Each structure stands twice: as C-alpha cells, then as structure tokens.
Amino acid sequence: MSRKRKDIFFLGKGGVGKSTVSALTAVRLALQGKNVLLVSLDPAHNQSDIFQMEFSGNPREINRNLSVQEIDIDKQIKNYLSAVESQVKRSYSYLTALNLENYFGIIKYSPGIEEYALLAAYSEITGNNGDKDFIIFDMPPTALALKFFGLPKLSLLWLNKLLELRNEILRKREIITKIKFGKREVERDKLINKLSEQVAKYNEVKSAFENNGLTKINLVLNPDELSFSESELIKKKLEEFGITVSGIIVNKYVRGYGLSRIKEKFNSTDLKILPASESPLLGFPALENYIHSNWDNDTSFE
Ligand SMILES: Nc1ncnc2c1ncn2[C@@H]1O[C@H](COP(=O)(O)OP(=O)(O)OP(=O)(O)O)[C@@H](O)[C@H]1O
Numbered sequence: 001m002s003r004k005r006k007d008i009f010f011l012g013k014g015g016v017g018k019s020t021v022s023a024l025t026a027v028r029l030a031l032q033g034k035n036v037l038l039v040s041l042d043p044a045h046n047q048s049d050i051f052q053m054e055f056s057g058n059p060r061e062i063n064r065n066l067s068v069q070e071i072d073i074d075k076q077i078k079n080y081l082s083a084v085e086s087q088v089k090r091s092y093s094y095l096t097a098l099n100l101e102n103y104f105g106i107i108k109y110s111p112g113i114e115e116y117a118l119l120a121a122y123s124e125i126t127g128n129n130g131d132k133d134f135i136i137f138d139m140p141p142t143a144l145a146l147k148f149f150g151l152p153k154l155s156l157l158w159l160n161k162l163l164e165l166r167n168e169i170l171r172k173r174e175i176i177t178k179i180k181f182g183k184r185e186v187e188r189d190k191l192i193n194k195l196s197e198q199v200a201k202y203n204e205v206k207s208a209f210e211n212n213g214l215t216k217i218n219l220v221l222n223p224d225e226l227s228f229s230e231s232e233l234i235k236k237k238l239e240e241f242g243i244t245v246s247g248i249i250v251n252k253y254v255r256g257y258g259l260s261r262i263k264e265k266f267n268s269t270d271l272k273i274l275p276a277s278e279s280p281l282l283g284f285p286a287l288e289n290y291i292h293s294n295w296d297n298d299t300s301f302e
C-alpha cells in the first residue's frame, strides 16, 4: 500500500482538549498549504462550537485547504443495520419480514453498535479521501475510543474462529463443491467467502492502525493527575492491540508544573507542550493566533 496521506488521531480523557488540539493541528497544517480534512468521530461533537460554524456528516469547506465533517452516528448505525439486515435476509430467505429499521430507536443503544458505526465511518472516510495530505480524527473520550481501536483485533479473533468452524463443518459434511474455471479451482461456499471478505477488511484496518508511519496516535493530557493516569492506561491498552502511541500533548500547560514525571513515564514518546490560553480558543482567527504565538515548527505529531 503506498499512499502519501497521514491520518492523525487525538485521544484522551474527557475535556482535556482533544477537539481543540485537533482543530489547531488541522488549521496549522492547512495554513502550511496542506490539504486537510478534520473529522469528528465523537458522537457528542465539538467542532461546530470551536469553529463557530455549522457542520454535518458531509465535509464543509472552510477554505481551499481545510474541510470539516462531524459524522452522523445515527446515519452510520442505520447503514450498518441495513447491511446486516440484507446479509441476514440473503442467508435466511424465510426472514422476509425482518425490518430492523422499525426497531431503530431501541437497537441504536445496543452494546457494541457505536464502535461498529465509528469503524464503518472511518473506513468510508479513509476510502473516500485519497487526495488529502492529512485526515485529523477528533476522538470520543477514552471508553469508546478504546473500543474503536480494539474492534479490528476483536473481530478478527471471532471471524477466524468462525472460519475454522465453517471449514470443519464443510469438511465433515463433505459438501465443499469445487468447480473448475480453466485451471483454477474455486470454492463455492458463500459463507466462507463472506467471512474471508470480512477478515480482509479488518486486517486492512488493523495494519493501518499499527503502521505508525501513516497513522499517528496522539494522547492529549493536562497537567493533572487524573488525565495523566488515564493516558497511561490508554497507552497500555493500545499496546495490547498492537498500536503504538506517537506523541503526548500536554495541553493547558501552566508554567511551573513539573514535566519530569510525564517525560519519565512516556520516555519513548514525543512530548509537546501547549500552554493554557488566556482568551477562548473559539473561531478560526483565535486558533490561528494561538498557533502563531505558541506552536513552534515541531512536526513530530504529524
Ligand atoms: N490550550 C488551551 N487553553 C485554554 N483552554 C483550552 C485549551 N485547550 C482546550 N481548552 C478549553 O477546554 C475545554 C475543553 O476542550 P475540548 O472541548 O477541546 O476538550 P475535549 O477533550 O475535546 O472534550 P470532550 O471530551 O468533551 O470531547 C474547552 O472549553 C476548550 O476551549
């Protein structure tokens, strides 16, 4: 896979400044002439408030280099459900009356469904934006963000087990039908094909997450104990999924707060300090101003 685009994620505890740092990064790169898409994957969006503009599920161009989009989680869940529904109907033809949409109000609260919808949005957005230099992802708070990053590995675990079981069933029943296309032999079990398709899809996402040349995962924290220990936890969990944290951003930094402990804990990770702003970081001019006075030419987070 050769692509020039980089995807940058910002995650961390609630309220540490994920959305603000995402917006600052997007504006900064756009000011450098890069072609940037800023995406909020947090169902409780903040970007409209930060830019003081209306955003929606479709990207809105702020200027020649920068577009912003806040994913519509309900729409993503509906798309996901209708894909599941048509798959179920194709496999079980007697279920013609199945209509999940009628139960949407309840089903959308099903455990696990949000992270599937977020991952579907991620795949769609990364698939549609090959022309961008950067996609910046403003993430939801920790619990949902971790489920999102863990989903490919978890799904692969299940899918590979299901594939094994299906193969076992097919072997036992001796119903593997092989037909010859020229010299090639083709297996005709539909379920195997579907499962293999899913495995390929999740493998692609998983390797994108693990490729820290193309995917930068940054943790935002504040100079306080709670956000610090939550960041340690996030880093540890991500490592369990095979994902490396690229950078730590100490946001809302106030002079005098000792950084030695943070440096020690995250010693292999780049550290960036963003001072607490005295004026509100709202609206494009305020973001631009903050960048000019506080952001050096450090590019390790991109
Ligand atoms: N460097 C900064 N200086 C001053 N205020 C800041 C800074 N960064 C963020 N803030 C303020 O802190 C508050 C929370 O920031 P923000 O919404 O970006 O956090 P978040 O991590 O995205 O929150 P949530 O978890 O709710 O999505 C906002 O009022 C924002 O303006």
Ligand SMILES: [Mg+2]
Pocket (backbone or CB within 6 Å): 018, 019, 020, 042, 045, 046, 138, 139
């Ligand atoms: Mg936010």
